[in-house]
Amino acid sequence: MFKKILIANRGEIACRVIKTARRMGISTVAIYSDADRNALHVEMADEAVHIGPAPANQSYIVIDKVMQAIRATGAEAVHPGYGFLSENPKFAQALEAEGVAFIGPPVKAIEAMGDKITSKKIAQEAGVSTVPGYMGLIADAEEAVKISGEIGYPVMIKASAGGGGKGMRIAWNEGEVAEGFQSSKNEAANSFGDDRIFIEKFVTQPRHIEIQVLCDAHGNGIYLGERECSIQRRNQKVVEEAPSPFLDEATRKAMGEQAVSLAKAVGYASAGTVEFIVDGAKKFYFLEMNTRLQVEHPVTEMITGVDLVEQMIRVANGEPLSIGQDDVTLTGWAIENRLYAEDPYRGFLPSIGRLTRYRPPAEVAEPGLMVRNDTGVYEGGEISMYYDPMIAKLCTWAPTRAEAIEAMRVALDSFEVEGIGHNLPFLSAVMDHPVFVSGEMTTAFIAEEWPDGFAGVELDGAALRRIAAACAAMHRVAEIRRTRISGRMDNHERKVGNDWVVTLQGERFDVTVCAYPGGSEVGFDDGTSLKVSGDWTPGDTLASMTVDGTPLVLKADKITGGFRIRSRGADTKVLVRNPRQADLARHMLEKVAPDTSKLLLCPMPGLVVKIDVAEGDEVHEGQPLCTIEAMKMENILRAEKKGVIAKVNAGPGDSLAVDEVILEFE
Structure with a gap:
């Protein structure tokens, strides 16, 4: 067996390979770029070799640099992970010539x-x-349009050397082929160093x-x-x-x-x-x-x-x-959810920055339940703009599909991520969606169910009551703690009021909260009640509660007058007030958001590839305005309505931050 292997990759897959190699008694070598100097895979490996600047085409996919690391460490074999050099025959040939085993085909x-x-x-x-499709090389957009017409719309434009969705477009007409062909070539060249494109029939409802x-x-x-x-x-x-x-x-x-x-x-x-x-x-x-x-x-x-x-x-x-x-x-059923550094509320655009909080659910390996989290990041680490936005793969296993889905719901609710935009709310929404639960989804599922993008989850009445009861009970605990610390009251539990008004998602619940063995009993004004228990204490950001015997996991951040609660894909403000405060709150004015309707704001950190318009141009709804590249993907920003360009604030090559103004309209 090999004594030492080098992992020619980064992130979660590098960490994944290291875990198995360690279990097999094999020493490991990591490689890293400038951006990954403090990365988790570097920390986990027995040795680590620096191979260049942050961009992958100057480090991770430069064969000569990887070969130098192999020679320097005496690695006997190389595992390429996925992406990068994993399917590059020149890399496999270089290893063979060096007498190093390629852990691949x-x-x-x-x-x-x-x-x-x-x-x-x-x-x-x-x-x-x-x-059906055209497998020959396609010279230009004009030929791509001709071929697509012969195949019949819709068609799929794909990068020959592609993978991971890079260099891939669906086109429903000639205009989309002409536009998508060039973007696919650009993405393919940037991601794989190979801009060859082919076209095939897109099978609907697959x-x-x-x-x-x-x-x-x-x-x-x-x-x-x-x-x-x-x-x-x-x-x-x-x-x-x-x-x-x-x-x-x-x-x-x-x-x-x-x-x-x-x-x-x-x-x-x-x-x-x-x-x-x-x-x-x-x-x-x-x-x-x-x-x-x-x-x-x-x-x-x-x-x-x-x-x-x-x-x-x-x-x-x-x-x-x-x-x-x-x-x-x-045996049983397993589900994987990919946690991406992307903002679902901004059209799933990439997000970068520091992980100010990163607390995955505990991994479990029991006869009736498994929870696994393959990751390559840690709390305090940076999410870079140079690499794929996936930061973890959360997996659950259970004897049945329904049990695996429920385990995933709890695991997602228990996953704490702060500092960047992420898709946890969207994943929770998928796990609760009746089409997914039925198992009758197709590849058109997301486009069909969220045609206008993801705007969060509206919880049903039963879920709102459960959250209202939990927050009322948590507020009671916080009030008891507050009066105890203040020292103003000897018998603090009696002095904390029982009557509260809970408002969330536009609903008002008048409740009475009383002590109950092991927790609280929350009564509603319709005569019903819910028993709430849990070990939450003020300051905890995760509340693992039980409401009438059913688990309820809440991400809970304290805000003035209540909590910011995130659960099952919903992100809502829950206010808990006494009746007098609630009555006065009705007279408070709502804060109005600033008007940005005449501005095109950069939706994510990225690089301006091109600007398609100039000052004075009249644009129409759907017309391309500019292209932004982030995390190896090109994103075309389009006009939402008819207008005239008043000012262009950015140009090709500019690096922009979130919400930086690109264009202004008259």
């Missing part, structure tokens, strides 16, 4: 299947059902389901079930689960056997993933093969008990697979 397999155009041709030759394969260099190959990856935003997976709630055993077997046959056809040896589009009739079509470890691999590990990183290391060491297809069993 052979170079020929990477070349055959890592390129989407080549892989689709091979799949067609092997008799695999594929989606499900994205992938098969995990595992092969060795001795001709053995197995599949480890499937992963449902249909919940996507901008072609980027957000929620994954295993198994799929849609497949039956016959379809699973057919997809698995086809995936293994395809892998064997190219001499595959390592862990890999074959991705399919599956329609409503359970007909499946080959999309691509990812010749690397997938981001969402933890859910497969949780239902099979197989450590995929360990298997990759053993295969790279020349060992045959220790398990056969008959040994693979799928």
